[in-house]
Amino acid sequence: MDSRRDAAYPASQVLDPLGNGVMKWAGMYLFGFIIVLGGILAALWKLGVLQHVDKVWIAIGVAILVGIGVMMSVAKSGVKENIQIDRK
Numbered sequence: 001m002d003s004r005r006d007a008a009y010p011a012s013q014v015l016d017p018l019g020n021g022v023m024k025w026a027g028m029y030l031f032g033f034i035i036v037l038g039g040i041l042a043a044l045w046k047l048g049v050l051q052h053v054d055k056v057w058i059a060i061g062v063a064i065l066v067g068i069g070v071m072m073s074v075a076k077s078g079v080k081e082n083i084q085i086d087r088k
Contacts, residue, residue, distance in 0.1 A: 025076070025077060026073040026074060026076065026077030027073070029072070029073040029076055029077075030069055030070060030073040033066075033069035033072070033073065034066065034069065037062070037065055037066070037069070041058075041062070
């Protein structure tokens with residue numbers, strides 16, 4: 001591989017499925033969280049639990065869970081480092 005490309009794309013990033021650039025691990029984490037959320041909703045729908053809940057409350061719950069997923073993916077992304085600035 002090209003060493004300039006390795007320096008430009010650190011190990012904490014991976015190419016997106018379409019090869020259109022770089023997708024960070026935070027994006028992959030959020031994508032997986034949304035898939036899990038969809039699976040849980042499908043299971044609850046199949047069991048008939050969601051038939052007894054108003055659609056507005058389902059939308060509110062999904063919005064809250066996606067928000068939690070965004071917060072968790074951002075919290076898990078990247079390395080937190082202090083930046084030192086040389087003043088001369």
